[in-house]
Amino acid sequence: MSWFGWLRAAKPRLDATQQQRLAQLPKPTALGDGSLRSQRWVVVDLETTGLNLNRDQVLSIGAVVIEDGAVDFSQLFERTLHRAETKLSPSVLIHGLGPSAIAAGSDPVQALLEFMEFVGDSPLLAFHARFDQHMLGRALKDSLGYRLAHPFLDVAEIAPMLCPQAPIRDAGLDDWIEYFNLQVGERHHASADALATAELMLILFSRARQQHIDTPQTLQERLSQWKRRKQAPSF
Template sequence: MNLFAWLRSAAPILDARQKQRLENLAICAPTNQNPLRQQRWVVLDLETSGLNLNRDLVLSIGAVVIEDGAIDFGQQFERTLLRPDHKLSPSVLLHGLGPSAIAAGSEPVDALLDLMEFVGDSPFMAFHAAFDQHMLTRALKDSLGYRLQHRFLDVAEMAPMLFPHANIRHAGLDDWTAFFGLQAGERHHASADALVTAELALILFSHARKQQIDNPASLEQSLSQWRRRQQSHSFSRSWHAIE
């Protein structure tokens, strides 16, 4: 047996209907220079069995849509993924996902196909987006053999970039919701966290427009420049500490 073939994970087994759905999934649209309010955004939150990027699993998915400059409550997504063989951890219990909730969940293949059909060609937004992006990318690859190419915008980066005077750059979602006086619903629940993230994003979009950041392309460019400044400042502080 070829060693590299043995090391590769087995290809997902999909039935004909699932294969057809997979083939029909939309490709993410390129970044555009239309006003922010004209862009459809899918605000995503994942609840996982833990924080290990390579071992833990996606347990539930929540998503809401920002469209026409507002949260569209007619477009919401929520799924608990069926994980009958997964041992419950304290993290699972924190999310309120007990054995009955997980046992009543959807098969991962169908749940993930449902999600990507819901997303269409829209970009994602999330709080600490790198984690959600990595976990969703791995789940899609393992369950569908699908390569995720949709863009992710990180609300946890937008907030300190647009409100540097808040001085809470490394803060969590609770800190920013408190800063803006938002009323968070049930925390550590995918749908509730996605909703409060969307509310936070709308506040940030409004402030971005006041800074002449009024389209997805300029927002991504501003975030890229902000990251480079943060990295430069971090390197400078480290160098002075060594001296």
């Protein structure tokens, strides 16, 4: 054993069936030149033990699918993950996941395998996607040894890009819900927030088509250009 062997993270222990399921997960595909409407999108939201990207853990995953220009309510995903030794932060007051719910949760390996089977090769959307992408990617690596490589677009960036006239800056999901007068019955747990984000995204897809952004690839390219302009120094 090398001197630095103890520094290496232990490989996840998967049984033969889990290894086979992991090997059979479809490879993610790049965003293409089909229509926005025909693309299957998975809108995801996570609840976590806190906001520390390197220490906190995923507690629950909620996801819905947008396909054929609508939310497909036959394709919904929700799992609470079992965490044996998790110290809950004040965020429990927001998402409501107490010790009993977490103790009764699904095995993280099983839940994450089921989620990636649900995602398939589809691109992902989230509000403040950088956080969800990092936390989900870390959970997948720790539990499955899986590297998340799916396209992951941020609805919090798409909204101001497509709606520059909106009198809000650095807006949260609630701000955009109010701006578009969306009727959202419930908030602040993963599946409800994923659904609220999906409903917002349907409006944004309509705005995108009005601006001649007709394909997923074009949406990604326009978003990259918009972010570069925002980050460029002003003289």
